[in-house]
Amino acid sequence: xxxxxxxxxxxxxxxxxxxxxxGVRREVALHxxxxxxxxxxxxxxxxxxxxxxxxxxxxxxxxxxxxxxxAEDLEGVVPRPRTEGA
Amino acid sequence: MKLPFSDESIGMKHGAGGRAMxxxxxxxxxxxxxxxxxxMDDGAAIPWGDRFLVVTTDAHVIKPIFFPGGDIGRLAVSGxxxxxxxxxxxxxxxxxxxxxxxxxxxxELLRRVKASMQIACREANAxxxxxxxxxxxxxxxxxxxxxxxxxGVADRVVRDGGLQLxxxxxxxxxxxxxxxxxxxxxxxxxxxxxLVSDVAPLNLLVRAAMLAGGDxxxxxxxxxxxxVVSALAEMAEKADLGIVLDESSLPYSEAARAAADLLxxxxxxxxxxxxxxxxxxxxxxxxxxxxxxxxPLGARATCIGRVVDDPRGAVLLDTGFGMRRLFExxxxxxxRIC
Amino acid sequence: xxxxxxxxEFRDVAVGKALRARLQHAMERAGREISVMHVCGSHEQxxxxxxxRASFPRDLRVQMGPGCPVCVTDAPEIDACIALASQGVRxxxxxxxxxxxxxxxxxxxxxxxxxxxxxxYGANQVAQIAxxxxxxxxxFATGFETTAVATAALLLDNPSDNLVVLSAxxxxxxxxxxxxxxxxxxxxxxxxxxxxxxxxxxxxxEPFVERYRIPVVIGxxxxxxxxxxLVLLTEQVVDGKHEVVNAFPRCVTREGNKKALAAMxxxxxxxxxxxxxxxxxxxxxxVLRKEFERWDARxxxxxxxxxxxxxxxxxxxxxxxxxxxxxxxxxxSDCQHFGKACRPDAPxxxxxxxxxxxxxxxxEHGIEGRR
Numbered sequence: 001x002x003x004x005x006x007x008x009x010x011x012x013x014x015x016x017x018x019x020x021x022x023g024v025r026r027e028v029a030l031h032x033x034x035x036x037x038x039x040x041x042x043x044x045x046x047x048x049x050x051x052x053x054x055x056x057x058x059x060x061x062x063x064x065x066x067x068x069x070x071a072e073d074l075e076g077v078v079p080r081p082r083t084e085g086a
Numbered sequence: 087m088k089l090p091f092s093d094e095s096i097g098m099k100h101g102a103g104g105r106a107m108x109x110x111x112x113x114x115x116x117x118x119x120x121x122x123x124x125x126m127d128d129g130a131a132i133p134w135g136d137r138f139l140v141v142t143t144d145a146h147v148i149k150p151i152f153f154p155g156g157d158i159g160r161l162a163v164s165g166x167x168x169x170x171x172x173x174x175x176x177x178x179x180x181x182x183x184x185x186x187x188x189x190x191x192x193x194e195l196l197r198r199v200k201a202s203m204q205i206a207c208r209e210a211n212a213x214x215x216x217x218x219x220x221x222x223x224x225x226x227x228x229x230x231x232x233x234x235x236x237x238g239v240a241d242r243v244v245r246d247g248g249l250q251l252x253x254x255x256x257x258x259x260x261x262x263x264x265x266x267x268x269x270x271x272x273x274x275x276x277x278x279x280x281l282v283s284d285v286a287p288l289n290l291l292v293r294a295a296m297l298a299g300g301d302x303x304x305x306x307x308x309x310x311x312x313x314v315v316s317a318l319a320e321m322a323e324k325a326d327l328g329i330v331l332d333e334s335s336l337p338y339s340e341a342a343r344a345a346a347d348l349l350x351x352x353x354x355x356x357x358x359x360x361x362x363x364x365x366x367x368x369x370x371x372x373x374x375x376x377x378x379x380x381x382p383l384g385a386r387a388t389c390i391g392r393v394v395d396d397p398r399g400a401v402l403l404d405t406g407f408g409m410r411r412l413f414e415x416x417x418x419x420x421x422r423i424c
Numbered sequence: 425x426x427x428x429x430x431x432x433e434f435r436d437v438a439v440g441k442a443l444r445a446r447l448q449h450a451m452e453r454a455g456r457e458i459s460v461m462h463v464c465g466s467h468e469q470x471x472x473x474x475x476x477r478a479s480f481p482r483d484l485r486v487q488m489g490p491g492c493p494v495c496v497t498d499a500p501e502i503d504a505c506i507a508l509a510s511q512g513v514r515x516x517x518x519x520x521x522x523x524x525x526x527x528x529x530x531x532x533x534x535x536x537x538x539x540x541x542x543x544x545y546g547a548n549q550v551a552q553i554a555x556x557x558x559x560x561x562x563x564f565a566t567g568f569e570t571t572a573v574a575t576a577a578l579l580l581d582n583p584s585d586n587l588v589v590l591s592a593x594x595x596x597x598x599x600x601x602x603x604x605x606x607x608x609x610x611x612x613x614x615x616x617x618x619x620x621x622x623x624x625x626x627x628x629x630e631p632f633v634e635r636y637r638i639p640v641v642i643g644x645x646x647x648x649x650x651x652x653x654l655v656l657l658t659e660q661v662v663d664g665k666h667e668v669v670n671a672f673p674r675c676v677t678r679e680g681n682k683k684a685l686a687a688m689x690x691x692x693x694x695x696x697x698x699x700x701x702x703x704x705x706x707x708x709x710x711v712l713r714k715e716f717e718r719w720d721a722r723x724x725x726x727x728x729x730x731x732x733x734x735x736x737x738x739x740x741x742x743x744x745x746x747x748x749x750x751x752x753x754x755x756x757s758d759c760q761h762f763g764k765a766c767r768p769d770a771p772x773x774x775x776x777x778x779x780x781x782x783x784x785x786x787x788e789h790g791i792e793g794r795r
Contacts, residue, residue, distance in 0.1 A: 029577065048548045058674035062673065081670065405474045408474060413788065
């Protein structure tokens, strides 16, 4: 039982996808991922199951947020990571 | 400083290349032994006229015997040639090869192993000149066990204990490839990808480095079982100095990096069979790196750290987020694949 | 998007340095010691792997709580599996569980004595093994909510009749309640586990922060994820706020993974349970629903977890401080046996056996704590 690891779907056969983790590939079950996925999507994988489709824009958002948070002149203004509307 | 040893029976950890194995060797094999053997270096150096004969021996029990990027035969030849090279003996005079076969072992596989050995020998300008063959009953030995010895000649002997304060620590290429490739194959982890063993004879690469660096090359060791951590720990201990590694400079293949993340394994603790660690005086670093990089096996040679005097006998890793001490494992790292 | 480049950007050293400075600044404003807790072995591993503890501000205590699923798996559950394995049942388990001692021995000891105990790496592997076997196959299902959904998916996908599941799954938010209610607890904020929250969503922490008036920040696992989450958490503590903040939006949403949650709730219900070291955790266990009785070890094998025989524990075991360590009341280095009588090759408690246990992580990374 370990960390969830992000990887990219390179092929799908019914409920099983082949996910590429930066050059290393593994079969992953797609039964419980939160949204429909297609080849090219990034997913978070845990114990052989995809548990989240990672929206690419969220990666950019987070990196931008890190930049904001690490900027020095933000006394008193606490940046928040942008969340989905909910 | 002698390691404590009180085990009463042999465990797998005693073969893993780390502290437990060294403790066993010190306590059982080195007890009452002095002189060259007591140095427990990669090989033994015998003065011969104005040069040195270097002799070494190795045994191979690897499973599976064919793995991505190599096989037991290539490993047997490379292992021995590299031990000689680590002592400064890049000219190989002779190799020997003993095989112990299990009843039922397919002859076809044996032919493949031998063919692979011949290729490795050609790469090293070496030849197997004599050998031995034994067969044991089914179940008495596992498939194929090989033992190889090598005899080389060196103008100057380089010790793994020769590091000096301020030296740069160089590695000749990417880290962890062999161990991760074998682990993936052995545990049938279902990882398809570019994970390939780096097994290769390094004597000609090392010769280039020694020509470029001369006596500024203070120490060498190949990070086989136990990985870079074990090898550096031993080098630090023997020199009574410390080593600080810079994580951002550690070279990895993308596949190894990914596999290590997936398996939860630190590639620094995993075997390499085609890489060398070289401790070189700082003012010769550029020349040695240039010589290594000019050779196909050294394309990703890089400086990964420095030798310090505090803390002595320790290997530290500067991650960029903090410092942590690297420890040798007692046994083989186990994958925790998701 | 270049994936390799992006992954490494979450480990950017310069940004990390700036975030650390911000954390330091917050602690200077506080002018006192602050203790926060995380509840995930993977967070502790990430901090150890990057040597982060050595660089935290001196007065910021980041305690590991009950975040090691193997460590909190109670001895009777292990003993039940050992008993079945010793009777000839084929047992499948996640690797970490192998060497954790029950009251007298571990599954690994049982294996050495001839029992068929095998390590698996995923629930889909379990399904395959069960399908290919003619005899009963017992899956010792340990892990928190993220792992429980895989077991749920397994049971919802036409499981073969010979599959038997002993669920030792646990639900972390319930344990957070227990810790928050502990009178001696000085924890002023929680770093929640990003992957568990990927499943559960962060909405479930909203009643928690209201009730205890303690902030919760959901954090990811790359070094910048951890640092940014700690900044957001510490600043809330210093400013007297108690909000739920999602610092891991690329994986966590408010509602979570509804499909996975639905699967989990279809298969499991919450039950009271005993967590090793922490004792009673109301609604802390995930128990198979009656509809899944025929795959439940409790009905198939009559396993009664509470009734495991009393066996005298080894003397040192009674001095094991795992429980206190998991409740955030002590650190591994506070234990007299840490690194001496208790080491990975000769562990006394589960925290030293499991790769997600605080003691094991600290030992392997040479973390010395405040001793």
